[in-house]
Amino acid sequence: MMEQTTIRKGTSRIVRSIVVALVVTTLAGCATSQGSDPQPSADEIHRDLLVLDAHMDTAINFGRECWDFSEAHPLESEIAQVDLGRMAAGNLDGGFFVIFTSQGPLTAEGYRAALEHARQRSDTIDRELAKFPEMVGLATTAAEAEALNAQGKLIAFKSIENSYPIGDDLSLMREFYEAGVRMAGPVHGGTNQLADSSTDDVRWNGLSPLGKEWVGEMNRLGIIIDASHSSDAVLDQMLALSKAPIILSHSSPRSAYDHPRNIDDNRIRAIAAKGGAVCMSSIFLSELDLSGERGELFDRYDSIAQMSPAEQRELSRRWRALDATQPLWGSSFDQYVEALLHLIDVAGVDHVCFGTDWDGGGGIDGLMDITDLPAVTARLIDAGYSREDIAKMTSGNVLRILRAVEAMRER
Ligand SMILES: [Zn+2]
Known part of the structure; x- marks a missing residue:
């Protein structure tokens, strides 16, 4: 296959x-x-571009019984939004596969369990990639990503969403670096030992003392700092402390929808001024609707890798049926494009990237899986952006930031 x-x-x-x-x-x-x-048509231009996504939760689907990552699954009957089959069809050349850990208690036992989970998730990604060496490879540098692309292979970077699993042991970041991680954020939905979350109580007024050391360790190791999910104060402090550019792997502009997970125009400019980038997400362009059946399915989705094939099919069927009657997000594709064009206006084409939050809650009507990505390129062409401008946003900026972080490590 x-x-x-x-x-x-x-x-x-x-x-x-x-x-x-x-x-x-x-x-x-x-x-x-x-x-x-x-x-050339917009589709042809899209397929020729190097297209990377900075935040994909696809590892949640790895290990599902009778689910083949190399296939192109039809969206109508499948909850997964990313697979190698749909990627190889020319929609997406690669991106960052996330090691996600949900926030738990700040105790020795909580840290131990989280570390075990994160190590397993990292291994799971490696195992899945190793099944398809002719199609995809792990990249740990920008040059490796370009070499994979030149060989006609898809590109898999690894990243960490929530550094909670390291507990109070910063040396564990080196273990994850050696496992291939090249981007990491300190925090997710709950304030932890490193930083305040954008969606939880203020405990540290930004980064904790350990979180400030974490920033230095990230620069030293050569891992991109990801400020998505961090509070505004954490972002400000990371911008002040980090010697390397930082990224928001999956965030939307606050002008589109006033939510703490989104970023305001002044902070977009501040990230750009330090050479970083904001990766446009499809989430929080409206309120999240997890009411009723959707909430129940969302909770079950977390353990999809443990379900029987029949249970997976039933979850996918009910999930996609709800898309028609009760969308997860109320926003339209036009609103997404409007927010994207605003982000580009404020940041400039050198400081925009894409992190749609595929398989982690992303996707809106018209942009529901990666097969819809050529439509985004078409809108950028319609808006007057050149192929060169679009190429920066689909991959050039992320690879430039990775190179800057690599250079910081060497120094
Ligand atoms: Zn997230």
């Missing part, structure tokens, strides 16, 4: 080149032609 897909992708590129060459030749030999080359 994986080899077939790889060959198909390589073949389609060759076929496309031949078709373009024939069309150009035909036009050149046509007396009535105006002589202009055919313009």
